[in-house]
Each structure stands twice: as structure tokens, then as C-alpha cells.
Amino acid sequence: QSVLTQPPSVSGAPGQTVTISCTGTSSNIGADYDVHWYQQLPGSAPKLLIFGNSYRPSGVPDRFSGSKSGTSASLAITGLQPEDEADYYCQSFDSSLGGLYVFGTGTKVTVL
Amino acid sequence: QVQLQESGPGLVKPSQTLSLSCTVSGASIISSSHYWNWIRQPAGKGLEWIGRIYTSGSTKYNPFLKNRVTISVDTSKNQFSLKLTSVTAADTAIYYCARVPTSGRLGFDYWGLGTPVAVSS
Numbered sequence: 295q296s297v298l299t300q301p302p303s304v305s306g307a308p309g310q311t312v313t314i315s316c317t318g319t320s321s322n323i324g325a326d327y328d329v330h331w332y333q334q335l336p337g338s339a340p341k342l343l344i345f346g347n348s349y350r351p352s353g354v355p356d357r358f359s360g361s362k363s364g365t366s367a368s369l370a371i372t373g374l375q376p377e378d379e380a381d382y383y384c385q386s387f388d389s390s391l392g393g394l395y396v397f398g399t400g401t402k403v404t405v406l
Numbered sequence: 407q408v409q410l411q412e413s414g415p416g417l418v419k420p421s422q423t424l425s426l427s428c429t430v431s432g433a434s435i436i437s438s439s440h441y442w443n444w445i446r447q448p449a450g451k452g453l454e455w456i457g458r459i460y461t462s463g464s465t466k467y468n469p470f471l472k473n474r475v476t477i478s479v480d481t482s483k484n485q486f487s488l489k490l491t492s493v494t495a496a497d498t499a500i501y502y503c504a505r506v507p508t509s510g511r512l513g514f515d516y517w518g519l520g521t522p523v524a525v526s527s
Contacts (some may be wrong), residue, residue: 296452296454327510328510328511328513330512330513330514332453332513332514338519339502339517339518339519339520340453340502340514340517341517342513342514342515344513345511345512345513345515346511346512346513351515383452383453385453385513385514387510391469392466392469393466394455394466394468394469395443395455395458395506396455397452397453397454397455398452399452400452400453
């Protein structure tokens, strides 16, 4: 039961910028819970890409950036590379139903 | 470095209990700074959080699965486990274990490789 909504797919040519939106509600993103982003390469486990809305773990290229405003968040990939072709998920915490971690519906990024 | 590894049967019959374990290396499961989690992903679909456990044994479960889920910890083995009862085909998925800092600001920072579980007779 994904409560965070993402576009199913986005695409771009190498070098371009793509943006993925993550829309939540007043019980998750809008309640000031942090948003985190994960990259999932085919056949692999998800990997933490952005934490705390906009921070990159060590080793993540600076072409990945995150932001949050109101009940939404965004992940931008600038200077798109072929190796960025993957599924991307946002994640937050939701205070309804006793509290649970929630994920986005996922977005497939295709590099043309 | 921190590593998590899932283990357990890859095939479970309908109505039976799915049991998986996650062995942690490179970190202590009695850490006061982390929750230990189970997350699953049906083929071609998104991620679903199942539940978490703290070193004290305190748990929190996804309310949509709560009546069927039990997560336990074995500190002597640096391991935590998942039991999911009364499984159906809808429980067929890749099951991941993952760590999340208790601060809530850092996301799931380490994941296992995942183990596929099929529910079928």
C-alpha cells in the first residue's frame, strides 16, 4: 500500500536533467517527516541515494539532489548518465494507523 | 563494513508460515542507535515495509500485516527473524532485511541482497 505517489516513468538523453516527484499527504511528508530516496538497479537491492530530504551519503555523485516542500519532494538527476537507468523510490514516515514507514510507487528512469 | 544477509526457505505452501532470518555482520544488533527491519517487494512492484525491531525486543508492524507478523531478535547470534503466518500467493516476493537509524533522519542505510520467497502448493 504505497501512500506516496510518483510518476511511473521518466526519460531523458545523456547529459539532460530529469526530475522525479513524490507526492504525499499531511500525515507523512506534510507532517514534516523527512524524505529519503533509493536507487534500485535491475536485480539488485535498493541503495540509499538521498537522506534527510537533501543529503547525499558518501560516494553518491553530486548530480543527484533532493528537495522537499509542503507535502511533496523531488529528486533531480542532472547530467544524466547511462548507469542512472534504474528504478527510484521515495520513502518517509506516516503517522496514521499507529505509524509506519511508507514508500513511493516507484519511478523507472530510462536513459534514451 | 556492515552487511546483512537473509536466509530461509524459498518455497512455502499456502496457509503455512513463512520464516526468514537476517544475520548482521560488521555491526552489533544490540546497538541503541538502530532499528532492524523487514521489507518486501513482489516481482515488478514496489517496496512494502513489514516491520521493525529494536534491540530491547520492542516491535512495530505494518498495520496491514500486523495480525500475521512476528519479528524477533537473537542477540547471541546477532540475528533477527521474521515469521509471517497464513501465507497466500500475495505474499510471494523478494524479502529484504535493512537497518535504519533511530533518529528517523537517515533512511534505510544498509540492506541485505534479498531472498525470493514463493508461496505455492
